[in-house]
Amino acid sequence: xxxxxxxxxxxxxxxxxxxxxxxxxxxxxxxxxxxxxxxxxxxxxxxxxxxxxxxxxxxxxxxxxxxxxxxxxxxxxxxxxxxxxxxxxxxxxxxxxxxxxxxxxxxxxxxxxxxxxxxxxxxxxxxxxxxxxxxxxxxxxxxxxxxxxxxxxxxxxxxxxxxxxxxxxxxxxxxxxxxxxxxxxxxxxxxxxxxxxxxxxxxxxxxxxxxxxxxxxxxxxxxxxxxxxxxxxxxxxxxxxxxxxxxx
Amino acid sequence: xxxxxxxxxxxxxxxxxxxxxxxxxxxxxxxxxxxxxxxxxxxxxxxxxxxxxxxxxxxxxxxxxxxxxxxxxxxxxxxxxxxxxxxxxxxxxxxxxxxxxxxxxxxxxxxxxxxxxxxxxxxxxxxxxxxxxxxxxxxxxxxxxxxxxxxxxxxxxxxxxxxxxxxxxxxxxxxxxxxxxxxxxxxxxxxxxxxxxxxxxxxxxxxxxxxxxxxxxxxxxxxxxxxxxxxxxxxxxxxxxxxxxxxxxxxxxxxxxxxxxxxxxxxxxxxxxxxxxxxxxxxxxxxxxxxxxxxxxxxxxxxxxxxxxxxxxxxxxxxx
Numbered sequence: 001x002x003x004x005x006x007x008x009x010x011x012x013x014x015x016x017x018x019x020x021x022x023x024x025x026x027x028x029x030x031x032x033x034x035x036x037x038x039x040x041x042x043x044x045x046x047x048x049x050x051x052x053x054x055x056x057x058x059x060x061x062x063x064x065x066x067x068x069x070x071x072x073x074x075x076x077x078x079x080x081x082x083x084x085x086x087x088x089x090x091x092x093x094x095x096x097x098x099x100x101x102x103x104x105x106x107x108x109x110x111x112x113x114x115x116x117x118x119x120x121x122x123x124x125x126x127x128x129x130x131x132x133x134x135x136x137x138x139x140x141x142x143x144x145x146x147x148x149x150x151x152x153x154x155x156x157x158x159x160x161x162x163x164x165x166x167x168x169x170x171x172x173x174x175x176x177x178x179x180x181x182x183x184x185x186x187x188x189x190x191x192x193x194x195x196x197x198x199x200x201x202x203x204x205x206x207x208x209x210x211x212x213x214x215x216x217x218x219x220x221x222x223x224x225x226x227x228x229x230x231x232x233x234x235x236x237x238x239x240x241x242x243x244x245x246x247x248x
Numbered sequence: 249x250x251x252x253x254x255x256x257x258x259x260x261x262x263x264x265x266x267x268x269x270x271x272x273x274x275x276x277x278x279x280x281x282x283x284x285x286x287x288x289x290x291x292x293x294x295x296x297x298x299x300x301x302x303x304x305x306x307x308x309x310x311x312x313x314x315x316x317x318x319x320x321x322x323x324x325x326x327x328x329x330x331x332x333x334x335x336x337x338x339x340x341x342x343x344x345x346x347x348x349x350x351x352x353x354x355x356x357x358x359x360x361x362x363x364x365x366x367x368x369x370x371x372x373x374x375x376x377x378x379x380x381x382x383x384x385x386x387x388x389x390x391x392x393x394x395x396x397x398x399x400x401x402x403x404x405x406x407x408x409x410x411x412x413x414x415x416x417x418x419x420x421x422x423x424x425x426x427x428x429x430x431x432x433x434x435x436x437x438x439x440x441x442x443x444x445x446x447x448x449x450x451x452x453x454x455x456x457x458x459x460x461x462x463x464x465x466x467x468x469x470x471x472x473x474x475x476x477x478x479x480x481x482x483x484x485x486x487x488x489x490x491x492x493x494x495x496x497x498x499x500x501x502x503x504x505x506x507x508x509x510x511x512x513x514x515x516x517x518x519x520x521x522x523x524x525x526x527x528x529x530x531x532x533x534x535x536x537x538x539x540x541x542x543x544x545x546x547x548x549x550x551x552x553x554x555x556x557x558x559x560x561x562x563x564x565x566x567x568x
Contacts, residue, residue: 050437050441071440071442071444074443075443079441079442080441086438088431088434089435090430090434090498091427091430091434098427099444100442102428103439108424108428111419111423112423113419113423114419115422115424115426
């Protein structure tokens with residue numbers, strides 16, 4: 001469904017991504033792991049158009065999307081959440097998600113109809129799905145960090161994507177919030193027939209839900225394989241200094 | 249603006265405004281009409297500043313472009329005045345499209361700087377092109393259709409146009425377009441990621457805002473019967489910007505309050521001293537310290553808990 005081939009991106013002299021390869025099949029849950037600074041977030045930014053690759057190809061559903069602007073990539077069926085909370089702080093929770101739903105339905109440009117009557121059902125359905133229904137009319141900037149991260153996911157779902165990209169969905173969450181978010185992601189994947197690509201520092205989470213894992217090290221793809229193979233790969237163990245991966 | 253009480257109050261206010269010219273002296277009728285015109289200008293600016301989060305630093309230019317378009321069509325051609333009245337806002341919107349088209353490529357302060365440059369260019373042309381625009385003298389004694397020639401009728405015309413425009417603006421800021429615009433203000437990057445073409449949306453907002461600034465320009469000519477280059481000068485743009493901040497740029501009616509305060513200050517303090525801007529400066533300093541969300545923002549904070557919550561949050565974010 002998604003193929004990334006030999007993608008490179010430099011910032012000045014620094015090669016943030018230096019030959020990344022990735023393949024995501026429909027219905028998969030794929031994780032990207034790697035030490036800090038391995039280029040995971042940059043790779044996601046390249047896929048969803050926030051950055052343009054210097055070299056390489058990105059193909060989604062047999063269509064090349066390399067270097068397209070984010071709003072066009074989004075319309076092709078890829079939605080994402082961000083590592084650092086990236087929401088509309090002054091709008092309510094409801095409005096946050098509604099903006100995405102309206103955009104998906106191509107209604108963002110309607111000038112004279114009242115927005116409060118539009119896309120209400122769809123928006124509430126999503127809020128129910130992620131468990132933010134009770135907080136629909138709270139201003140997003142006042143939510144707890146954990147709720148804001150969940151709102152991130154809800155906004156991404158507003159575009160009814162086929163491929164959902166989550167950049168560290170549980171970063172900064174308490175253990176309880178993390179557990180419930182993981183449950184949420186698993187449930188969404190099955191209920192909504194989503195293909196999910198995510199990156200995460202917590203190896204326990206990665207190995208518990210990913211069907212396929214891609215390991216990045218210094219901007220390069222080391223390997224993409226099943227969790228079992230990744231766990232036993234000597235290069236991966238070396239990249240992690242023989243630590244984290246073995247112990248889980 | 250919800251609730252039956254709110255609606256009744258609004259209707260009452262409108263009726264009151266319609267009765268005013270019959271009881272007020274001429275001078276006050278004129279001042280209130282001037283507040284209406286300025287309020288519409290400030291409201292149109294707030295589409296881009298308050299709702300769009302764009303640094304529209306030279307909004308006065310579009311007001312001036314429209315006023316001059318009206319003046320030139322009436323004085324230099326044989327077309328009826330009503331044609332000129334329609335052409336004004338269209339000319340302003342075209343200017344908005346051209347200038348805005350360049351500006352939306354930049355962000356924040358650079359957007360504002362470029363707009364001041366391009367706007368000042370237009371001002372310089374108007375200021376210097378004596379044969380067409382009358383240069384620094386402007387154009388005076390622009391003949392109006394008979395029906396608008398009395399101040400009372402001009403007042404009614406301005407009031408009616410203002411009400412229609414406010415209604416349209418209210419619909420626009422509460423439409424999906426307006427909501428998406430506010431989302432862009434809060435977070436343009438995220439908006440792109442949910443499939444919104446941010447630059448095009450911003451440009452559309454600028455064109456809408458400049459169109460309404462153009463309507464205000466038409467009303468100015470109706471009221472004053474003259475135009476002068478100051479309409480396009482950056483000082484006026486700054487004043488209008490201050491009206492939005494003063495009244496409350498995150499509220500719908502804020503700019504009206506700001507316009508009323510500033511026009512009144514200029515008129516009534518201006519009677520005693522030509523340094524009325526001193527008073528304005530002092531008020532602004534107080535405003536920044538005590539009412540960072542403007543007068544309306546302050547009132548909403550007092551009376552609408554929903555806004556209160558986010559004001560507190562915004563402040564803590566700004567400090568943190």
